[in-house]
């Protein structure tokens with residue numbers, strides 16, 4: 677078998693965010709429940725405009741569009757955006773998908789809500805993470821809300837080495853490791869045995885290095901949101917209805933902030 681090293685866009689995007697995500701049993705049902713929660717918690721009505729920041733392959737963006745919301749969704753990976761566009765077309769819904777970097781996000785009071793789902797916040801150093809929050813704030817109309825769906829830093833999932841059978845191959849994912857003094861969760865190195873192409877796919881240096889997440893506690897994130905102009909910070913322990921109070925053992929840390 678040949679061995680190839682691929683970058684993040686070529687390797688991780690397709691293998692992990694599309695093939696791996698779709699292999700998770702019940703994922704479509706999960707997405708529908710997350711979207712139910714977003715609609716209720718953000719007070720969304722038909723025709724409202726929502727921004728899905730770091731939308732991945734757009735599974736939730738498409739579900740939001742099916743609920744008659746006007747969805748703008750972007751991701752840094754052009755491959756994921758392509759997949760999102762193909763699926764939206766197949767499902768007969770309109771989503772304004774584009775490739776974009778949240779570090780360059782520039783919207784002005786356009787949206788009735790903005791979401792960052794499946795822990796899509798904290799990829800950069802602290803100053804840049806703050807910049808992303810400020811740009812999210814500026815994207816919202818007055819009084820409207822941002823939702824951050826985050827892992828609970830006090831109750832991280834028990835990360836394990838896992839082998840997953842995917843369409844056309846097998847994925848070996850190493851566990852995330854928490855660098856506690858730095859507050860950083862390191863990315864998951866992974867290897868894909870591509871049976872169809874008879875090759876082993878490894879992550880290149882770029883894919884390995886650009887995969888860390890800065891974890892923030894509720895108090896930290898609340899202070900950060902207030903610093904960029906948000907108020908009325910709400911915390912929930914789940915991304916599904918009914919709303920549950922956030923506590924140290926919650927599955928998630930869902931943060932909602934009003935402009």
Ligand SMILES: C[S@@+](CC[C@H](N)C(=O)[O-])C[C@H]1O[C@@H](n2cnc3c(N)ncnc32)[C@H](O)[C@@H]1O
Nearest residue numbers: 730731732751752753776777778793794795796
């Ligand atoms: C954990 S995934 C979540 C995807 C999607 N929100 C979901 O719930 O399935 C994080 C996403 O962030 C995207 N991403 C990483 N850096 C980004 C950036 N600078 N700007 C926009 N998207 C970015 C990745 O491509 C990936 O799709």
